[in-house]
Every structure is written in structure tokens, then in C-alpha cells.
Amino acid sequence: MKIVTYNVNGIKARIDRLVEYLTEADADIVCLQELKASDETFPLPAIEAAGYGAVWHGQKAWNGVAVLARGKTPVERLRGLPGEPEDEQSRYLECEVDGLVVASLYLPNGNPRPGPKFDYKLRWMERLRARADALLAEEVPAVLAGDYNVIANDDDTFSVRAMQDDALMQPESRAAYRRLLASGWTDSLRTRHPTGGVWTFWDYQAGAWARDAGFRIDHLLLSPPAADRLVDAGVDKEFRGREKASDHAPTWVSLR
DNA sequence: ATGGCTTAGTTCCTAAGA
Numbered sequence: 001m002k003i004v005t006y007n008v009n010g011i012k013a014r015i016d017r018l019v020e021y022l023t024e025a026d027a028d029i030v031c032l033q034e035l036k037a038s039d040e041t042f043p044l045p046a047i048e049a050a051g052y053g054a055v056w057h058g059q060k061a062w063n064g065v066a067v068l069a070r071g072k073t074p075v076e077r078l079r080g081l082p083g084e085p086e087d088e089q090s091r092y093l094e095c096e097v098d099g100l101v102v103a104s105l106y107l108p109n110g111n112p113r114p115g116p117k118f119d120y121k122l123r124w125m126e127r128l129r130a131r132a133d134a135l136l137a138e139e140v141p142a143v144l145a146g147d148y149n150v151i152a153n154d155d156d157t158f159s160v161r162a163m164q165d166d167a168l169m170q171p172e173s174r175a176a177y178r179r180l181l182a183s184g185w186t187d188s189l190r191t192r193h194p195t196g197g198v199w200t201f202w203d204y205q206a207g208a209w210a211r212d213a214g215f216r217i218d219h220l221l222l223s224p225p226a227a228d229r230l231v232d233a234g235v236d237k238e239f240r241g242r243e244k245a246s247d248h249a250p251t252w253v254s255l256r
Numbered sequence: 257a258t259g260g261c262t263t264a265g266t267t268c269c270t271a272a273g274a
Contacts, residue, residue: 009273010263034273036264061264062272109274149274162257168274203274204261217274247262247274 001028001255003102004236005145005218007201007248010036011064014246015043021239021250022050028070029097030250031104031145032056035064035090042066059090065104065146067095077101083127091124092131100226100255101135105146110167118167121149125176129183132221136184141226141255144185147248148219150177152187155196157215168217186227188220188253192234200235200251209240218251229255 004027008014011032022030030052035042039058047054053073056066057080067074074095081092094103105128110121128144135142151157151169163169181187189198199214208214222230233253240249 013263034263109272111272111274163274166257166274201274203257203259205274206257206260208261215274 002026002252003029003031003143003145003220003255004250004252005031005033005104005147005220006250007033007106007147007218007246009034009246009248011043012037012041014244015046017239017242017244017246019046019050021236022047022052022068025236025250027252029074029100029102030068031102032066032068033064033104033106033147035059035066036061037064055093055095057090057093059088063090063106065090065093065106067093067097067102067104069097072097074102081124081127081131083130084123092128099141101140101142103142103144103146105144105148107147107149109149110173113165113167113170118170121167122172122176125173129176129179132180132185133183136223139225140223141229142223143226143253144221146219147217148177149217150174150219151215151217152177152190153196158199158213163215168215180221184224185221186224186230188222188227188230188233189216189235189251191230192232198235201248202240204247218248220251220253222253226255231256
């Protein structure tokens with residue numbers, strides 16, 4: 001089965017591209033981020049017409065995550081990360097599909113740094129770690145899929161120098177990501193491409209796509225029972241080059 | 257990135273993204 005994470009950067013602006021992807025990509029489960037749409041304006045009819053059911057957690061203008069499944073509606077498990085009740089940003093949605101736990105997450109960007117946005121990012125990562133620990137304790141096959149906004153290694157970016165002051169690759173951001181891996185989660189794309197140089201994001205600005213100046217921030221982390229079933233992982237890079245593309249490319253893992 | 261796109265919304269500017 002093919003599981004995808006795709007930051008669409010506005011689902012209303014991207015709906016034609018998303019339907020095209022659903023039609024062509026042969027995906028079983030698709031986790032979406034940055035819907036930039038309220039619950040009421042989520043384009044369910046177009047997604048259903050493409051053969052997918054959906055659960056979504058929207059928000060006006062910003063954020064927003066969804067889980068899509070081919071031929072069925074995912075069963076919701078958790079909406080929002082526990083630990084900060086006053087947090088109203090829609091960034092986490094956990095579902096079950098055919099015995100597999102799948103979470104779509106949109107980790108805070110954290111810029112500018114230092115500042116409250118970076119502090120929020122680190123707190124959010126700590127909350128994610130607590131939830132990830134709870135999933136490990138369940139000993140279920142689980143996939144934490146999303147836009148992590150973390151460049152985990154120097155070879156995960158076209159230029160360390162260009163990004164070194166960015167919140168995406170600060171030592172604190174990397175350490176929090178590394179703690180997830182150390183607790184037992186497998187970075188599926190990294191496992192299949194251990195020497196880096198694989199990008200999932202290319203900025204709209206400064207000709208980044210044309211000169212292949214990207215970085216890897218969209219990750220699919222696997223619990224041990226899911227990692228046992230890992231077959232392959234990759235990026236559907238071609239979709240980044242299409243008209244009206246998101247600045248992220250769909251990133252996937254296939255499991256037995 | 258000396259910020260040169262793109263999206264959304266209290267829309268003809270501002271905020272946010274990464």
C-alpha cells in the first residue's frame with residue numbers, strides 16, 4: 001500500500017492538481033497539510049469524485065490537515081495534539097485505515113527565530129513526542145506523516161549556508177526530531193536514501209525549482225510494526241514541476 | 257535570502273510561509 005504526505009499550500013487553489021494526483025498516483029492513503037480552508041469550505045465533492053473518502057481538520061486562512069483513503073472514509077482517532085488546550089491551530093489529525101494508524105501533521109515553521117513562533121515550534125515538538133510515545137506503547141503499525149518543517153541533516157538541503165539561521169535546521173529543532181527517531185520511529189525516506197540529496201520542497205522564489213535548490217522537510221515516520229513492512233519510499237517530484245504546483249512535492253512510502 | 261513567489265482575507269495591502 002502507498003501512503004502519501006502532501007503539503008498542498010491551499011486546497012482550494014490546488015484542487016485541480018490534487019484531483020490529478022489522486023487520479024494518477026495510485027495512492028491508498030493521502031495525508032494533506034496547509035489546507036488554508038475552513039471546515040465548511042473543504043472540497044469534499046471533488047475528492048469523493050476522485051474515489052477517496054476524507055476526514056479533515058480545517059481552519060480559516062492557515063494551517064489545516066486531512067487524511068484521505070481510497071474507497072473508504074478514515075476512522076478518526078484524535079483531532080489536535082494534547083498538551084496545550086488553548087492552541088487553536090489545526091495541525092494534527094490521527095485516523096485509522098484498515099488497521100493502520102495514520103496521522104497527518106503540520107509542524108510549526110518556527111520563523112522568525114528567536115521568538116514566540118520558535119518557542120511554539122519546540123513546544124509543539126515536545127507534544128508530538130508525547131503522542132508518538134503513546135502510539136509506540138500501543139505497539140500498532142503507525143505512520144506519522146507530514147510537513148515537519150525540520151531539515152534533519154546537512155545533506156537534506158541544497159545549501160547549509162543558505163539555511164543555517166533558519167528555524168528549520170536549528171540544533172533544537174534537529175534534536176527534537178532526532179529524539180523521535182531515537183525512541184523507535186523510522187524515517188522511511190532516509191532509510192531508502194541514506195546519503196541525502198533528496199528534496200521534498202522547492203521555494204517559489206529565486207528560481208529554486210529551476211536550479212534544484214530544495215530541501216527535505218516532508219517526512220513519513222514508521223512505528224516498528226510499520227517499519228517491518230517497509231518496501232520503498234520516494235518523492236513524486238514531477239508534480240512540483242506542473243502548472244500551479246504546490247511548493248512541496250508529494251512524498252510517499254510503500255508498505256507490504 | 258541583499259527575500260526576486262504564492263495564498264488567503266476584515267482584499268488593491270498585509271501576514272505568513274520556509
